[in-house]
């Protein structure tokens with residue numbers, strides 16, 4: 001006699017849609033949490049940029065960085081957004097008296113003297129931004145090698161780690177402000193890759209051509225190594241046709257750059273910064289955290 005399979009039994013295709021979804025979510029968690037990721041052959045320096053505001057630059061920076069660090073990789077986040085939101089989300093002090101990336105860019109401080117460990121995440125350090133950075137765009141104008149100051153600081157820091165016997169950094173993420181001023185130019189000159197988060201909303205591609213033109217100028221005149229390697233779709237709302245349409249458009253224009261992983265619009269992601277946390281530590285098994293783990297794994301395995 002052939003027995004009917006139990007509804008919702010693990011491994012069965014005959015359970016209810018909810019049971020099937022729970023099983024696939026559980027499998028997704030098991031697959032992603034605690035997974036080791038490959039070390040890159042040299043430090044990958046990724047600038048997270050989009051001059052459009054509020055598209056998820058900071059959220060992407062801190063969560064991808066935290067996901068890679070959780071997988072055992074050595075990661076530095078450089079916060080060059082005067083709002084200092086990446087420093088906040090990583091739980092790193094950044095009040096006006098703290099030595100910060102402003103001092104590195106303007107006062108020639110060594111990066112080694114300003115980086116701080118993130119309290120809740122092993123292998124992750126952060127160069128914080130303070131309010132002083134708000135004036136740095138103007139102060140940079142009159143300085144020697146104004147576009148290359150971050151690059152030089154990162155080079156010196158890498159040498160410092162080597163001579164002091166510290167492990168080489170695997171990833172550096174630079175969180176940019178929503179503008180294409182000298183701070184962002186410094187980030188482009190210091191990086192070898194650009195990661196562009198794109199919000200799945202109206203006008204998602206607005207301003208993107210200007211951003212790409214600026215990157216081309218940087219490639220031509222200041223940093224030939226730079227490439228737009230990665231695009232991440234963020235704040236995806238699966239209930240709307242619009243989000244699906246935007247995602248399809250972006251994939252059609254940038255088939256090689258867009259990650260398969262898509263970050264959903266998620267309350268847990270938006271709550272985490274108010275607890276000075278990334279969603280990785282705030283709710284590691286939430287769908288938001290899992291999507292960032294997937295994105296980080298894709299980046300590491302490319």
Ligand SMILES: Nc1ncnc2c1ncn2[C@@H]1O[C@H](COP(=O)(O)OP(=O)(O)OP(=O)(O)O)[C@@H](O)[C@H]1O
Pocket residue numbers: 052053054055056057058059060081083085176177178234235236263264265266267269270271273288
């Ligand atoms: N996937 C998401 N789901 C829900 N809220 C999100 C998500 N990603 C980001 N947010 C929220 O959207 C707001 C903007 O995100 P974020 O600060 O990362 O963008 P940004 O591009 O860095 O902004 P800015 O241009 O001001 O620097 C924040 O309040 C953040 O918590």
